[in-house]
Amino acid sequence: MRMRWLRMAVPLGIAALLLTVTGITYAVEQPDPTDADFLSPASEAPIGGRALADALRAEGVDVHRTTSTLDAIGAAYEGDATLFVPVPGVSHPDYLRMLESLPASTRIVLVDPPARTLDTIAAPVAATGRRWAAKATEPGCALDEARRAGTAAALRQRYEADGERCYDAGLVRTRWSAAELVVIGANEPFRNDRAGEHGNRALAVGLLATKSTVVWLDLHELEEPPAQPVDPPGSEEPERESSEDPSGEGVVGGDPGSGESGEGRSGNGSGQSEGDGDNGAAPPSEGRNPLWDAFPDWFWAILVQLALAALVVAVWRARRLGPPVSEPLPATVRGAETVLGRGRLYRRAKARGPTADILREAARQRTAALLRLEPDDDGEALASAIAAHTGRPRDDVDDLLYGASPETDEELVALAADLDALAHEVGAPPVRTDEGEQR
Amino acid sequence: MLTGRTAALLALSTVTLPLWPSPWWGVVVLTAAVLALAAVDTALAAPLRAVRLSRDGARAVRLGETATVTLGVHNDSPRVLRAQVRDSWVPSAGAPSRVHRVLVEPHASAALETTLTPTRRGDRPAVRVSLRSYGPMGLAFRQRAGRPATPAWRLRVLPRFDSRRFLPEKTARLRTLEGAQVTRGRGQGTEFDALREYVIGDDVRSIDWRASARRSDVLVRTWRPERDRRVVCVLDTGRTSAVRVGDEPRLDASIDAALLLAALASRAGDQVDLLAVDTVVRATVSGGRHVLLPRLVNALAPLQPSLVETDFELVVGEVLRRERKRALVVLFTALEPGALGEGLLPVLPRLAARHRVIVAAVHDPLLERMAEPSGDPYLSAAAIRTLGERDRVRSALTRNGVTVLDAPLDVFPSRLCDAYLTLKQAGRL
Structure with missing residues (x-):
């Protein structure tokens, strides 16, 4: 019993350990965007952006560092500037929404914006698949910066947008109203430690050096919401709700607070679904599945109760009336097993010579016994006796009994048949000598 | 524990759910009610x-x-x-x-x-x-x-004891041997039994003239086979006994033959002992003449072949220890060069010096069929080779003064009894 338990537990435990170690290593290796060093133009840490800032200055681009989204947007509003946002997740969406109104001569570069942020600010870019780690690929597009950079580690998050898609959709460029929007899923090209790999540095510099100024938003903590609602033209209504929810869009990479607060507020419709938490009945008011309303409540109730009935069936069938009975089986070996094995061995080794020798020896003994010769007689006497008895030519008999080894299986089969025929000719139906004695 | 009936009840009660003011409360109440019924039912079940x-x-x-x-x-x-x-x-x-x-x-x-x-x-x-x-x-x-x-x-x-069918015939031969059944002709036994009066039909050669002269009557000598000899059946339960011969392991064929021999020998007035040995002694039966067969059957029934090499030194030691008087030792084993050549042959002289030994081995008729020249020459060569090895073992045993009995399954018990009767007739037990 204990062994069986161990047999299950050991492989599962090893698998769980591997998964845990892998997960922890991965988490440790990932740079933390809320770290003050992360892609900061002043930081020389491996995850910093000092090298990139220096390279940009060497290109003759003015690097203007700010720590407030509002300031950054203000600076970029003047035109002929690149607004570089390394951590879009921490900027308040109300500010980010204002990016739409930037002039056409401004380029916005967002690094790995969370899907939810893109959704909330209604950017013309949507996140699709995500990779476990960044991958270096060919640009595969007509964007000049990418073409010049060549292969770069730019494929981490894939995006969907109208416009150019480079690096297998890891980098997209599109127009957001007037402004030029560049979204890249990987932070590797901008980091001090990874800039030297492939065409990373060329890509980063290329993306940021198209205008005379780079406005570098060096912000790593969640921003306070604006004091009074800022109103970008057009969309007023949907943002009411989200502006009450400061934690919702804040942290990069998922915040459980958002989901909970959503559930807490959605009082309508959850009154009846108390008591059965297993079917995930309480829908958040904003993401309510339309299927839910398509059927009456009793329909879902019947489904739940039928599921309970199925559970009872499982419980009922899971209890057996006594376990199966085991029994040690007696050791038995097939009678001719060794003979069959030896025969197969001869065949596989193509042992035609030894096989023919054995068959000839048996035939000699048989014919000698039939002719009442001593088994130890020399071959001459036996061959001539057989020749005399059967009337076959002496040479034929000699060749059959003492000839060369057969070369092919067909010859061997023919030899066996010939020997058998010879024995039949020599005497009465062949009888094994020991059998004869017994009777 | 719940049954399928509980599940059915739960499933059936769902039809009422549309009638409930709040179906979710309906689910809760119905499920609780069914479970409560099940709990009551459990309590009412016999403990x-x-x-x-x-x-x-x-x-x-x-x-x-x-x-x-x-x-x-x-x-x-x-x-x-x-x-x-x-x-x-x-x-x-x-x-x-x-x-x-x-x-x-x-x-x-x-x-x-x-x-x-x-x-x-x-x-x-x-x-x-x-x-x-x-x-x-x-x-x-x-x-x-x-x-x-x-x-x-x-x-x-x-055990099935199929060879019972041979027993009447063998007993009849035994009677002939004793001279009990056929009055004509003198009994072919070798041991002097008694003198009795001549009756017409007796062989005149059996008249004892000296005794007839002492009494004024014609007396004939009667003979009977030797009695009160000992027969020891030794069953090898080692690895070679696990080999299937026909449908069943060789051990079963050996048990069958041993039972027939024991039945016949006890009718002939001999004492039968039995040993089953591989690396340890698995079963022993000794002495007794009348209740022997049930005891033997009972002792042999649980024997199973074990995949070990039989310790023939132990076999010989046990036989020598148990049998002080000269006995007929029937060793049920297989004629296999590996097992017998290395195990039995070195110790056989010690046994053969004290006792008369028969090595009885049942063999698979399949082997001889494979040795026939028709068909696969490789296979028939392998079979001929195996038969040759068996012949070598047999001649090696015979050189040691041992009788070797090697017979196919169907006639094995009968041949064994024939060998026993032949020895008895010749007075060589």
Whole structure:
């Protein structure tokens, strides 16, 4: 019993350990965007952006560092500037929404914006698949910066947008109203430690050096919401709700607070679904599945109760009336097993010579016994006796009994048949000598 | 534990759900009600602690025949016992895999019959009884492993003893030997029995003239075969006895022949001992003349081949230790060069010096069929080679003064008895 338990537990435990170690290593290796060093133009840490800032200055681009989204947007509003946002997740969406109104001569570069942020600010870019780690690929597009950079580690998050898609959709460029929007899923090209790999540095510099100024938003903590609602033209209504929810869009990479607060507020419709938490009945008011309303409540109730009935069936069938009975089986070996094995061995080794020798020896003994010769007689006497008895030519008999080894299986089969025929000719139906004695 | 009836009740009650003002409360109330009913049913089921089991019936059966073992279910509780009972035996006991349904009134008993048709020789144990006590509504049951306790039972399956059919013929030959049946002709025994008066028809050569002269009557000598000799059957239960000859292991063929020989020898007035040995002594039977056969059958029934090399030194040592007087030792084994050449041949002279030894081996007729030249030449060469090795072992044994009996399965017991009778007739036991 204990062994069986161990047999299950050991492989599962090893698998769980591997998964845990892998997960922890991965988490440790990932740079933390809320770290003050992360892609900061002043930081020389491996995850910093000092090298990139220096390279940009060497290109003759003015690097203007700010720590407030509002300031950054203000600076970029003047035109002929690149607004570089390394951590879009921490900027308040109300500010980010204002990016739409930037002039056409401004380029916005967002690094790995969370899907939810893109959704909330209604950017013309949507996140699709995500990779476990960044991958270096060919640009595969007509964007000049990418073409010049060549292969770069730019494929981490894939995006969907109208416009150019480079690096297998890891980098997209599109127009957001007037402004030029560049979204890249990987932070590797901008980091001090990874800039030297492939065409990373060329890509980063290329993306940021198209205008005379780079406005570098060096912000790593969640921003306070604006004091009074800022109103970008057009969309007023949907943002009411989200502006009450400061934690919702804040942290990069998922915040459980958002989901909970959503559930807490959605009082309508959850009154009846108390008591059965297993079917995930309480829908958040904003993401309510339309299927839910398509059927009456009793329909879902019947489904739940039928599921309970199925559970009872499982419980009922899971209890057996006594376990199966085991029994040690007696050791038995097939009678001719060794003979069959030896025969197969001869065949596989193509042992035609030894096989023919054995068959000839048996035939000699048989014919000698039939002719009442001593088994130890020399071959001459036996061959001539057989020749005399059967009337076959002496040479034929000699060749059959003492000839060369057969070369092919067909010859061997023919030899066996010939020997058998010879024995039949020599005497009465062949009888094994020991059998004869017994009777 | 819940039953399918509970599930059905739960499923059926869903049809009322559209009528409830709040269907979700309906689910809660209905489920709770059904579960409460099941709980009540469990409470009303007869307690397992108050159920006792007992067994009665056959203890031994000959292989191929059918035995019946009865399982008694006693209900000591004040509630009615509604139960499903499964009586589990080892698969080779041939018990039908059916579940008994039984209803036992309070303080009453019921008997369940299990019909067993064993498929193998040996001891076939009953493994366990599983009992499931249902409540009166059939919504729930009580079941617990090991309760009630399973009464132990063991059915001994005796060897089939097919060679019984040879016994009348061999006994008849024995009588002829004793001169008891055919009055004409003198008994061909070698031991002087008695003098009796001449009757017409007696062989005149058997008249004892000296005794006739002493009395004024014509007396003839009668002879009888030697009596009170000892026969020792030694069964090799090592690895070579596991080899299948025909449908069953060689050991079964040896047991069959040993039983026939023992039956014949005890009728001839000889004393039969039996040993079964591989690396240890597995079974011994000694002495006794009249109740011998049942004892032998009982001792041989549980023997099984074990995959070990037989220790022939132990065999010879045991035989020499047990048999002080000269005896006929019949060694049931296989003519295999590996087992006999290295194990038996070195110690055989010690045995052959004291006793007369027969090495009896049953062989597979398949081998001779394979050795025939038609068919695969490789296979027939392999078979010829194996037969040649067997012949070499045989001649090596014969050189040591041992009689070798090597016969196919169907005539093996008969040949063995013939060899015994021949030795007896020649007075060489």
